[in-house]
Amino acid sequence: MSLLTLNGMKTNIGQYAVLHDVTLDVPEGGVFVLLGRNGAGKTTTLRSIMGLWQPSPGSVLFKGQDITAMHTADIARLDIAFVPENMGVFGGLTVEENLILATAKGRFDPARLKRIYELFPALETFWTKQAWSLSGGQKQMLAVARAIIEPRALILIDEPTKGLAPAIVDAMADAFREIAQNTTILLVEQNFEFAKSLGRDMAVIDDGRIAHSGTMADFAADTALQDRLLSLSA
């Protein structure tokens, strides 16, 4: 059974139609990767799922429940976390405050906090520092940590490797593998090598439409299809 289903989703931003027809099934468990060129509609898809932009027409079903018209906050309370492309960390808040804001009851579960320290040791080091003073990689770690500080059914992550050093990208991949053992991740990514190392299932969005969906193994083996759907010259 699908955890998340998008049915004929169309989203306009102002007068511009960005998503024309997005239909997608995200199965429960593992990492589902959404690939696509710049401007194809990847970010808009995630934001539409979160209710930050309203799709119309079309529907978004989560565990069979229609969440299309729900408020973003109510969607988040269904245990859906969102890590935006700009990371969305609150620069004026400390690392601790950023994380505590994402807890359900304003206090940490010691076991989960320990797991976060293990995944991202830098966060423990900079616990009382304001988030604006962190490096790009540390901010990304904080953004992901905030998404997993509570148990989540689904985490939407938008281009987490953008601008990060290769060593941090590797660390992030390890972290995602571990997180995906208990949670479903819908990952939007342009770094194909990174996506290939994580994804079990995948889809490619092109010009606001799902152009291809299947397993990552099949897509990785089909270089002609990759060239057609992902290369800049296509």
Next chain:
Amino acid sequence: MQQINDFAGRLGGVYLLPVVVAALAFVMIGAPSSWVTLTVAGLAMGMMIFLMASGLSLVFGLMDVLNFGHSAFVSFGAFIAASVLAWLSGWLEADAVSLNIAALFLAFGAAILFGLVAGWFFETVIVKPVYKDHLRQILITMGALIVAEQMILAIWGGTPVSVPRPEFLEGSLLIGDITIEIYRIFAFLLGLGVYAALYLTLNRTRIGLLIRAGVENREMVEALGFRVDRLFVAVFMLGSALAALGGAMWAGYETLITPALGAEMMIVVFIVVIIGGLGSIQGTLLGAIMVGLMANYIGYLAPKLALASNMILMVAILLWRPNGLKPAVK
């Protein structure tokens, strides 16, 4: 230059500014007694302006709403407090300090209650339909300010209204040849108390954390599962209540108020919010104290420049720090 900046940062950074201004004024004024009187007057004035401006700064920072009607709450707070104080004039003139205090706090309570209710109404009926549209916000909130002024004219009339003060706040303290009005000390202490309460709320509570986060990135707060629109109403009500309290304090300070009070204060309040930095309570306090001190020092040293002092201060600070003295992190 960097070394100077680092050294200034270690000494307190922009928080050092009022101290520097006060020190310069001390040299220029020459007479210590006049300097102390002017400094206390400036601090008291600054604290009252802080009360009026703090809510606007939060509303501006959190909600991105340009509320030119904010000073209507200042006006109504002043007139409501004046009416309550006039109604309780017997208590004000009584020898018992407890009755004096009760009258004063009933007047402040009435102003705050008005601010809360009117703030809720204003946000729900007037501001909510024009979120994300600055031009309409300016037009509709300016319109609301004009309507509010006309309502004050209709209720209290056009003639200046005198504001009775409680007996215990009348008079001055004499320390050597230094004279300090008791009301100014009271205004300073009340403002300081409100600042401390706001500071603790914003920095030590979950709701404060949400407000600070919302000022930075509203969308992300919603993506964490919080209804920012409900937070907006609460912040708007709080800001309106603080403005009404500031108006009530100002009424006692001026002792004679007119319906034009709100429009007059609006300019000062906006200057404070802009030079302090949007969405920052510390910045608003700093800006308000700077405005209060400069108005008093320049009024004494160069009376002809007094009216322009706030504008000159704003231009100087914005040239130095275009985002204000202590803006909230965005």
